[in-house]
Amino acid sequence: MNAADALAKQRYYEDVSIGDEYEEFQQPTPEHVATFLNNDGNRGPDRMGRFTDASVARSEGLSRPIIPGTMSTAIITRIVTDWMGPLGRIVNLEVSFRRPVMHNDRLRCHAMVTDAGNDTPDGEPGLVTLDVTLENDRGEKPVQGTATVELPRRG
Numbered sequence: 001m002n003a004a005d006a007l008a009k010q011r012y013y014e015d016v017s018i019g020d021e022y023e024e025f026q027q028p029t030p031e032h033v034a035t036f037l038n039n040d041g042n043r044g045p046d047r048m049g050r051f052t053d054a055s056v057a058r059s060e061g062l063s064r065p066i067i068p069g070t071m072s073t074a075i076i077t078r079i080v081t082d083w084m085g086p087l088g089r090i091v092n093l094e095v096s097f098r099r100p101v102m103h104n105d106r107l108r109c110h111a112m113v114t115d116a117g118n119d120t121p122d123g124e125p126g127l128v129t130l131d132v133t134l135e136n137d138r139g140e141k142p143v144q145g146t147a148t149v150e151l152p153r154r155g
Contacts, residue, residue: 009086010085010087010088011085012152012153013128013151013152013154014126016113016116016126017113017116018115020113021110021111021113022083022112023079023109023111024082025107027105027107028101028105030052030065030103032071033051033065033068034052036068036070036074037051037068050062050065050066051066051068052065053065062100063102064104065103066100066101066102066103067101067103072101072142075134075143076093076095076134076143077090079109079110080147080149083130084151087151088150088151088152089150091149092146093148095143095144095145097143098143099140100142101136101143105137106136106137107136108134108136109133109134110132110133110135111130111147112131113128115129116128125150125151126150126151126153127148127149128151129146129147129148130148130149131144131146132144132147
């Protein structure tokens with residue numbers, strides 16, 4: 001993507017309203033997990049285990065291998081960065097893990113604007129708060145969070 005295309009996808013503070021929603025869909029496969037584990041520097045004994053081995057996952061009471069928490073956090077982070085555009089900045093991101101995300105879960109990655117405070121001076125970036133969730137195809141919300149981002153103002 002060139003710079004002009006990236007800026008065309010930029011979200012500006014003046015265009016945001018409370019209640020605005022954004023969603024993407026992802027389906028982390030065993031191959032995605034293996035790639036993630038091989039690229040994150042994790043070389044510890046739990047590198048495989050419940051994240052890649054169905055028998056280990058079952059021995060731990062799971063129906064199938066799970067997605068690492070750091071990978072779920074990366075998915076949440078991506079929806080925030082995709083929503084805000086290249087000139088936005090994440091100020092704060094908090095994530096709560098409610099239950100495991102399983103391999104091959106079809107995930108609805110959802111963000112909703114819950115606050116767009118007007119407490120920043122004109123010309124300064126505007127602060128926006130998002131509620132972000134990963135919802136699986138069983139209607140569960142295994143990962144939930146809140147992000148505060150700075151968005152540029154027009155002009």
